[in-house]
Amino acid sequence: MIMENFVGDLNLKKYEDYINVFDALSHPVRIKIIGILAEGRQYVSELARLVNISRPLLYMHLKKLETARLVTSAMEISESGKAMKYYALEDFELQITKELLNGLSQNIIIEAPSKDGD
Amino acid sequence: MIMENFVGDLNLKKYEDYINVFDALSHPVRIKIIGILAEGRQYVSELARLVNISRPLLYMHLKKLETARLVTSAMEISESGKAMKYYALEDFELQITKELLNGLSQNIIIEAPSKDGD
DNA sequence: TTCATGTGTAATAATTTTATTACACATGAA
DNA sequence: TTCATGTGTAATAAAATTATTACACATGAA
Numbered sequence: 001m002i003m004e005n006f007v008g009d010l011n012l013k014k015y016e017d018y019i020n021v022f023d024a025l026s027h028p029v030r031i032k033i034i035g036i037l038a039e040g041r042q043y044v045s046e047l048a049r050l051v052n053i054s055r056p057l058l059y060m061h062l063k064k065l066e067t068a069r070l071v072t073s074a075m076e077i078s079e080s081g082k083a084m085k086y087y088a089l090e091d092f093e094l095q096i097t098k099e100l101l102n103g104l105s106q107n108i109i110i111e112a113p114s115k116d117g118d
Numbered sequence: 119m120i121m122e123n124f125v126g127d128l129n130l131k132k133y134e135d136y137i138n139v140f141d142a143l144s145h146p147v148r149i150k151i152i153g154i155l156a157e158g159r160q161y162v163s164e165l166a167r168l169v170n171i172s173r174p175l176l177y178m179h180l181k182k183l184e185t186a187r188l189v190t191s192a193m194e195i196s197e198s199g200k201a202m203k204y205y206a207l208e209d210f211e212l213q214i215t216k217e218l219l220n221g222l223s224q225n226i227i228i229e230a231p232s233k234d235g236d
Numbered sequence: 237t238t239c240a241t242g243t244g245t246a247a248t249a250a251t252t253t254t255a256t257t258a259c260a261c262a263t264g265a266a
Numbered sequence: 267t268t269c270a271t272g273t274g275t276a277a278t279a280a281a282a283t284t285a286t287t288a289c290a291c292a293t294g295a296a
Contacts, residue, residue, distance in 0.1 A: 018273090023213070026137055031222050034220070035226070038216050057256080082264075173243090
């Protein structure tokens with residue numbers, strides 16, 4: 001079995017996929033969320049209390065994490081009959097090397113807007 | 119020799135260090151820069167041409183990469199007598215795991231601005 | 237001297253991200 | 267019915283990032 005870039009359960013292919021992950025990991029609140037979800041899944045309102053931010057803001061951060069596929073969500077009806085949305089952390093293990101980034105770089109083309117401000 | 123989180127030549131300790139790295143890696147232009155520097159060091163003006171962006175913008179991106187300590191810079195006087203600023207890629211190898219992020223998470227405290235928008 | 241090339245940065249504009257506020261709607265329990 | 271708790275999102279404000287423009291200054295060669 002060949003594993004070019006071992007990336008755990010995440011299936012990152014295009015450079016955009018990686019950038020989504022890096023972007024997702026570039027904010028303290030989102031690292032905090034990951035830390036909490038590492039202990040086990042949690043529903044939104046409770047997660048908001050644990051992270052100490054508002055629910056609307058939490059949704060924004062969760063969206064980034066979900067886009068990066070670092071977390072997944074699932075709706076459930078609790079015993080008491082309430083709808084609960086649970087978020088869970090994905091399994092992942094990312095190895096970032098110069099070689100990987102160099103490889104991604106090959107697919108990136110920056111189209112020229114202006115060459116020099118002079 | 120114990121190596122808690124192997125991070126190559128980068129010496130990342132605080133969660134801010136990691137966030138700086140993630141942030142640095144979260145933009146196509148910067149990945150492109152890394153890809154080019156992976157082939158060898160380069161001076162600013164030439165790098166700007168290779169990446170296809172303006173020099174002022176390049177400086178901005180280089181600053182982020184340098185803050186993250188993914189690149190280093192050095193001034194040199196060329197044979198022809200011109201001052202040249204060379205940028206080079208650092209050696210690094212980063213293993214990102216749930217455990218690492220969970221560890222970082224412990225040090226992050228989000229101070230409450232507002233609990234819920236309701 | 238003028239041109240081509242290198243350095244650096246200040247000021248501003250454009251865009252995106254982050255954060256807040258204010259809603260609407262559902263359920264179970266008191 | 268009212269309260270506490272859960273869901274979701276639209277609109278806006280605030281802040282940060284990204285991008286542009288316009289400078290200044292240095293060196294070697296023509």
